[in-house]
Each structure stands twice: as C-alpha cells, then as structure tokens.
Amino acid sequence: xxxxxxxxxxxxxxxxxxxLLIYGTHDxxxxxxxxxxxxxxxxxxxxxxxxxxxxxxxxxSAVLADYRSYDTLGESAVIFTASISCLFLLRRIRGRxxxxxxx
Amino acid sequence: MLEYILAxxxxxxxxxxxxxxxxxxxxxxxxxKKLIGMNIFQTSIILFxxxxxxxxxxxxxxxxxxxxxxxxxxxxxxxxxxxxLPHVLMLTAIVVSIATTGVALATLILIxxxxxxxEEDEIMAIRKDASSYKTQR
Numbered sequence: 001x002x003x004x005x006x007x008x009x010x011x012x013x014x015x016x017x018x019x020l021l022i023y024g025t026h027d028x029x030x031x032x033x034x035x036x037x038x039x040x041x042x043x044x045x046x047x048x049x050x051x052x053x054x055x056x057x058x059x060x061s062a063v064l065a066d067y068r069s070y071d072t073l074g075e076s077a078v079i080f081t082a083s084i085s086c087l088f089l090l091r092r093i094r095g096r097x098x099x100x101x102x103x
Numbered sequence: 104m105l106e107y108i109l110a111x112x113x114x115x116x117x118x119x120x121x122x123x124x125x126x127x128x129x130x131x132x133x134x135x136k137k138l139i140g141m142n143i144f145q146t147s148i149i150l151f152x153x154x155x156x157x158x159x160x161x162x163x164x165x166x167x168x169x170x171x172x173x174x175x176x177x178x179x180x181x182x183x184x185x186x187x188l189p190h191v192l193m194l195t196a197i198v199v200s201i202a203t204t205g206v207a208l209a210t211l212i213l214i215x216x217x218x219x220x221x222e223e224d225e226i227m228a229i230r231k232d233a234s235s236y237k238t239q240r
Contacts, residue, residue: 010129018122022115030110032159034182039158043188044181051167051179059165059187064194075198082202089209 113154120147132223134214138207145200149193156186165190 029036046059046067056062064072120143127140165187167179211221218226 007130010126014122014126014129017125018118021118021121025111025114025118028111028114031113031154032157033110034158034160034162036155038155038189039186043156043186046187047165047181047184048179050187057167059167059184060190060194063187063191068191071195075195078199078202082206086205086209089206089213 114151117147117151117154120144120150134211134221134223138204138211141207142200142204145196149196149200152189152193152196156189158182158185 029038033039046063050059050062050067051057054062054066056066124140124142124144124147127143128137131137131140160182162183162185165184167184214226215221218229220226220229
C-alpha cells in the first residue's frame with residue numbers, strides 16, 4: 001500500500017531526527033547546572049540590574065515589558081494579524097449561501 | 104551512568120515529545136491530528152527552553168525579594184533566582200503558537216465547509232475528480 005509506505009518513510013525520518021537530537025544532548029550541560037552557558041553569560045546581568053534599572057521586582061515582566069518592549073509590541077501585532085485573519089476567514093462563510101461554495 | 108541519565112533525561116523526554124509531534128505532522132492524514140501534532144511539537148520546544156533556565160539548589164522564581172525601589176535587594180545572589188530569559192522568550196513563543204493554532208483552526212473550518220471532510224486523501228481525491236471533470240468539459 002502506498003499510504004503505509006509513506007508512513008514508514010516518515011517514521012524512519014522521525015526516528016533519525018530523534019536519534020540525532022538525542023546524540024546532540026550528549027554535549028548539553030547537565031539539568032539544573034548553575035554554571036551552564038545559558039545561566040552564566042547574559043542572565044546574571046538581568047538578575048542583578050533589572051530592579052535598579054526598571055523598578056520592577058518581577059524580572060520576567062521587567063524584561064518582557066521594558067527591555068524587550070518592542071518585541072512585545074510586535075507580539076501584539078502578531079495577535080492582531082491572527083485575529084483579523086480569523087475574522088475574515090470565518091466571515092466569508094456567513095455571507096455565502098449554503099452549498100454555494102461546493103465544487 | 105545513573106548520574107548521566109539523571110543529568111540528561113529531561114532532554115530525552117522532550118526529544119521523544121518532539122518525535123511524537125513530528126510523526127503526527129508527517130504521518131497522519133487527518134488535518135486536525137496534524138494540528139495537534141504541531142501543538143505537541145511547540146510544547147516540547149517550550150518545555151526544552153524552560154528546562155534550560157533551571158538552576159539546582161535553592162533557586163526560586165525570578166521575583167526579587169524587597170520593595171522594588173532599591174531597598175532590601177542589596178543581597179541579590181545570581182544563584183538564588185532562576186534564569187528569567189527563557190521564561191520571557193517562551194512567553195513570546197506561546198503567543199505565536201496560539202496565533203498559529205487559531206488561524207489553522209479557522210482554515211480547517213473553511214476546508215470542512217468546502218469538502219465535507221478533513222481527511223487529506225479524500226480531499227485530494229475530490230480535487231482530482233473536480234479537475235478531470237473540468238478538463239473533460
């Protein structure tokens with residue numbers, strides 16, 4: 001069967017991707033390592049200085065709405081675009097009569 | 104060996120979740136199942152990033168103790184707070200995943216209205232029939 005053949009191909013591809021990623025975790029730092037690169041390069045600066053610079057005790061909201069506020073603005077643009085496109089996609093149905101869009 | 108497994112097993116769990124999502128996106132023929140696979144994929148990425156920011160020991164959520172105006176925070180230790188940056192980035196990723204899921208569901212409603220099915224092979228068969236009909240005429 002052609003369908004099962006395709007499923008087998010995709011299963012092989014997914015397994016190979018997963019094996020490659022599991023091989024890649026060999027180089028990852030251990031879970032919860034305080035000295036891992038992600039925890040020791042940029043984030044100490046945010047933890048130490050965020051409160052003085054933004055007067056916000058919550059560092060996550062300080063970074064989200066102050067350091068990266070342009071990112072949050074773009075994020076709201078994403079949400080706006082998605083909601084507008086949902087609106088137009090679903091509005092088309094109601095204006096059309098039942099069965100008019102069939103092939 | 105046990106130490107190695109304890110240090111890495113969370114990454115393996117996320118890789119397995121990602122494999123489930125990727126297989127659902129590639130191998131399944133129902134479009135809703137493909138969408139669920141995409142959501143599982145995104146969830147695995149989000150969990151992976153959040154787990155990068157974990158610090159073992161006494162680290163708590165990144166909300167500083169003190170009044171937020173420079174009083175009481177003079178003893179900030181970096182090891183006391185979790186890494187805030189993956190949390191922030193994953194908030195953005197959650198927003199994007201919500202947006203893509205919403206648009207995809209709206210598109211699926213349109214597809215169902217037009218073809219009366221969500222199975223990919225049935226949709227392709229209907230399209231094939233329609234195009235051969237068009238060329239005959």
